[in-house]
Amino acid sequence: MILIKIGLEGMVEEMQGKLKEAAVEGNVIALLRLLEEDKFVLDGCAPGCFTETPLHISAMLGHLEFTRKILFRKPEFAKELDFLGSSPLHLAAANGHLEVVRTLLSVNPDMCFAQNLDGRNPLHIAVIKGRVDVLKELVQNKPEAVLHRTTRGETILHLCVKYFQLEALKLLVETVKDYGFINSRDEDGSTVLHLAVADKEIEIISFLIMETEIEVNAMNASGFTALDIALAQGRRNRKDIDVQDSLHQVGAFSSAKDLSSTAHRSEAVRGMISLRSDDHFTSLQTRLRRKYRRRQNYRLGDRRNALMIVASLIATMAFQAGIRPPGGFWQEDLHDQPTSKAHEAGRSIMADKLPAAYNKFVLHNSIAFLASLSVILLLISGLSFKRGLSMWILMGILWVAITESTFTYLISIYCLSSRPQRRAYVCVCGCTHGGDVWVVELSSCWALCPLDCQVSKKVSEAKGSSSFVTVSHSNAVSVNNRSMKNDN
Structure with a gap:
């Protein structure tokens, strides 16, 4: 029974692997073939287990026909969430696959309200990624979903400003013409105008104060208006001047009453901005560091592969040259001749005819062979070669192997050439x-x-x-x- 159970589990895993491979490729023919072999193959994707279904994969990659076939047989897959809490609609919206989004909405439009682990629904994801066409389709199906907040208390408008998505902001403001919506606040009591001023997004600021009913003098939880934030940043460049002038033109005022409160306001607002800037800088720095590390790892991997290939080739050539030296071997024993002509079968002809050259040949060939083997051994030993010094040491050893292989080749050419041609070839x-x-x-x-x-x-x-x-x-x-x- 145990063997039968293990065999069945192995068959199920194999079928699931083929199913995922078909989903990655968007291969409808392979899907239909799998369904012919096992009509319950889709039932192997256990529902409600926070696992990635074939629908997640096809929706993420934009395979429209494959998505339709899956939904036709398993429409409940549209409600499944992966380990990050994302539905297929989240993934399709993130990657901008409009037709796939429409297909998923036709099956279950309520998935517009589904939230991932960060509390973001598909509309939030579309805004963050700047997928305006997808956002428009989602809003038309479920306009109520724009009112949902993330786990951090951010509205969809705050995400537009945070991720610099002006077109998405315009679409949402034009679609949802509501005074309370445009003046909604996050957990810090800040409106979208506070965030736009803090980030000096002059285009978004101009749109908000000229085209919407935003409260210009609204105060956040710390009692600061948008102008307070702008004044705290000073007038260091043209962007600062434009932001302050734009706010003054629409009647913005500061919450400070006197000089002492002005100084206090400047320090407090500067601290708030520095914290926000530090968060942005830290996240940017982290992304750049990760990107640099990935690039370095790719380069290190390429170098390791190149070193392994070259070292393997040199070791192979040196081994072949060692067991088959130039000139070949004597085929028979010859002992009844003078000493200068006597030889034994299997011995190197070059060792008898040119003993000095043969000794040099063996020396250089052995060094090349051992050097290349040492490089291979170090590479497969699992030692860390992330530092440049280690790579340079390996390259130095490989240079020795290459140079010794060159000497081996020169000695071979010298021994195989006629006397008049030897010097010319070697030079x-x-x-x-x-x-x-x-x-x-x-x-x-x-x-x-x-x-x-x-x-x-x-x-x-x-x-x-x-x-x-x-x-x-x-x-x-x-x-x-x-x-x-x-x-x-």
């Missing part, structure tokens, strides 16, 4: 190899020079930015001190 091969080495060295130096320049430039920029921050902080402190003296 040509030696000069060619030397030229290759010089070209590689010059290329490496040429590649390293711009890198050094970039590193120096980044270091100088970092020093300049740190000094700017220090000066700005000292200036802010001096301004606050002067304002406090005036109050006294």
